[in-house]
Amino acid sequence: MIAVAALVILLPSVAAATGLLGSRFPRGVRGGAADVAANRRAAWIAVVPTGISTVLAVWLAYAGWSGGGGGPGEPFPFPAGPSGPSGIGGVTGTLDVIDTGSVPISVGLLVDGLSASIAVLVTVVALAVQIYSIGYLGDDRRYPSYSAFISLFTGAMLLVVYAADLLVLYVGWEIMGLCSYLLIGHWWEDRANSRAAVKAFLVTRLGDVGFLFGIFVLGTAAGSFRVADVIAKVPEMSTGTIVAATMLLLAGVAGKSAQVPLHVWLPDAMAGPTPISALIHAATMVAAGIFVVARLYPVFLDAGPTLDVLAVLAALGMLGAALAALAQDDLKRVLAYSTISQLAYMAGALAAGSESAAIFHLITHGAFKALLFLCAGAVIHAVGSNLMSTMGGLHRELPITFAAMTIGFAALMGLPPASGFFSKDEVLVAMERALSAGPLTDAAALLLYGCALATIAVTGAYATRAWLRTFFGERPVNALPEPEPGTAHVVDVHEAPATMRWPIVILAVPALLLGLVGITGVHWGTAALSVVVALLGAGAVYAAWRSDPLGDPARMLGPFRAPCEQAFYVDSLYTALFVRPVLGLARMVARTDDRVVDGAVRGSGRATVSLAGLVRLAQNGNAQIYVTGLLAGVLLIAVGAVIFG
Amino acid sequence: MTEAPSYLSPTGQEIVFLLLGAVAVGSALLVVTTRQLVHAALWLVVCFGALAGGYLVLTAEFVAWVQVLIYVGAIVALLLFGIMLTRAPIGRTADLDSRNRPAAAVVAVATAVVLVTVVIDGFRTAYAPLEPGGGSAKELGSSIFRNWVLPFEALSVLLLAALIGAIVLSRTDIRGRD
Amino acid sequence: MHVVYPAVVSALLFSIGVYGVLARRNTILVLMSVELMLNAVNLNLVAFDVWLRDRLHGGQVLTLFVIVIAAAEVGLGLAIILALYRNRQTVDLDRLRDLAEPTGTGDGAARDPVRGPLRGPLRGPAPTGSGGALTDSGQAVSESATRSGETS
Incomplete structure (x- = not known):
């Protein structure tokens, strides 16, 4: 085996x-x-x-x-x-x-x-x-x-x-980061793409440093890097060790799984080709963080503070990302923020104490989010633009994509019978249980549950908005912008080629049916609540859209729209807090290198030359001066010999 | 060697020597400070003459006459010829001293201080009673041709070489081998 | 006669000779100063000969030898000065600077901006006193030097 x-x-x-x-x-x-x-x-x-x-x-x-x-x-x-x-x-x-x-x-x-x-x-x-x-x-x-x-x-x-073994795991973990970097920067001729790749690389590396040290803490505490040994040794470890190790691991998890506050790379990573977004940045790699938490779950269960932190981060992440998704115009960015939001669901489920719910949601999400991305790729392939403002009415031209994407959105919203309904129900149940019992403090559990419910509504809203704006209404007649490199090959709208169509169809099956595995465990009360909440959000968007089919339903966010579109200015905040000081520091270091280090080198050369110049003053060919020096030296030696001799 | 008399009661010979010495030093100073090239040569004559007088007082009469003959008669005459042959300006010249003069003065004064200090310190008690006849031509001649013949002959060869060298150097029609 | 008297006079004469050698510009004057130093030595020799009552009269004989050598030296020295004057039209010591490091040649001196201003103080003040630039006739000097070296 x-x-x-x-x-x-x-x-x-x-x-x-x-x-x-x-x-x-x-x-x-x-x-x-x-x-x-x-x-x-x-x-x-x-x-x-x-x-x-x-x-x-x-x-x-x-x-x-x-x-x-x-x-x-x-x-x-x-x-x-x-x-x-x-x-x-x-x-x-x-x-x-x-x-x-x-x-x-x-x-x-x-x-x-x-x-x-x-x-x-x-x-x-x-x-x-x-x-x-x-x-x-x-x-x-x-x-x-x-x-x-x-x-x-x-x-x-x-x-x-x-x-x-944790270090073997880490090897794979880092290779994934490398591949992510390489693939985001696939069209590196465009400077924005290569910058996005570098950003993703740096942000995830930041988390990975913590991750590696977390592994070290666990490994030295347990005397072995083997997962089984580490988990077996957990009862013998001190609480401080466990909390420190899990907190450090959490940094890596947040980086890889794009959780707050290291989520900023994921929306920019959409600069890569759409299949990459589907594979790495939606279904698999970003799920690795959740997977690692699940893998080491007994360790995390013993670290209450870490779970609280995870719960708060998840709560903030799921709602914030969902709101940001609601305001985006770029279809892929909508899906990216939706990914952050859904990953936060899993993290929330883990924090709430149900690892099986998290993994269940991870699997269903992997299926339906990959499906959504592949469909989005087909749509973008057909339209030649990422922007939803240039789409509309595509359900006639792209019937297969339309059907598949409808399944995907339904799963995303958690509507039965799509897979997302069952997994999200499990997650919600877990959170609901955490309110009364479980490793979380009451405040964190309450925040988590409230945010989860709100997020369901917002998820319904942005999924409906994306669905409506992409496939219904009329396409705006304005001229399409020049296609970006690689995103568009043809501009006439027709269904994608077979090699693209079949994976969509195949993925639509698990996205629709995977949830039925868990049909026995459905808690119908919670399920009904979530469906109702999701439909509320969807209904609000539908009402806004009906009143103005060409307009953007995101306008109902009112004054919150701009902050949502900018993802609550986290990027700007990071720019002000980290990027600029680091750049300033880098410039200072460069200047120091130029002035001090190189200056010392050049200065020593210059000092030697000028000292030599001073000595050369004596070497002017005037024999009288030479003899003067000679005699003066003889005198000094004589005097010295007389005095000290 | 013998018991030295006091410095406070100089003999007549000492007074004469000191006077001659003062003349020699003073004219030597003028040699190195005068602004006229020819005057320097003439002051040199005075200086050498005074030194010859000093040799006489020290009972080295033959040396004194040789000094007068060769130095005053030959060398200074040669130097004067040299001055004329190099078309040096006759009369006052402003730039006979080089810019090295301050350093030279310092070094010279220091030399004087060191030498005088050492000499006084070393020979404070030395006294040489003067007996005439020690430096007569007869004495010296017999000494040279009895004890110093070999150096004397070597010196004659040196003089010959110097003669040939001077001729070769000063004549322009003798070319060296290429 | 106290030995100190001739010794001090000789020391003073020697110092004056040193000053003349170091401070005089004209080569003939330098030669005269050398003669002064030689005479200072002579005076010492005579004085110590008298003091030590040397039976061989080494001091006075050596003085005679020194006088002879001085004569030869002056003769050769003047010949050299004349040859120099024929080639250079000058006998000023501080204008005979072929011993100095040649300018503008060698290891990328022109490339190095640091060395640029250094040339000034090094070369600049030399002509201020005599008002002449460095004459470029090292070949003539070396030629005459070769000749003297061969014949003597």
């Missing part, structure tokens, strides 16, 4: 290396027919291993579900592990132990219900995105590297999911 898991990880990684090195092999030529051939080969290299990985991951999950893993032929001697949430016995395998001198690093994998189910999500979405990308970017000059990076990302994410 561990061998299969290793294979699942290795296949995309090998595909990445092959894709990067082998797409143009052996000729290495560029341009024209060679590019087409290279892209075709790269597509095969990318899709086939991902497909095999998907099959294997599904098999792993199925085997775990039905047989409890670990057959008689199990080659690895570590059958024990933390019990997964879905009741599968975990299976760990250690491939190698790196002796570091203090705390050894065990290169090992862990397959349990959590990792198996998340792995299925990752591979399925990655496969869909790989196929979709063939249609979306198949004729891009850099498609081979693009698909290779996706493969690399897939491998890294699977490594995070299956890792049994």
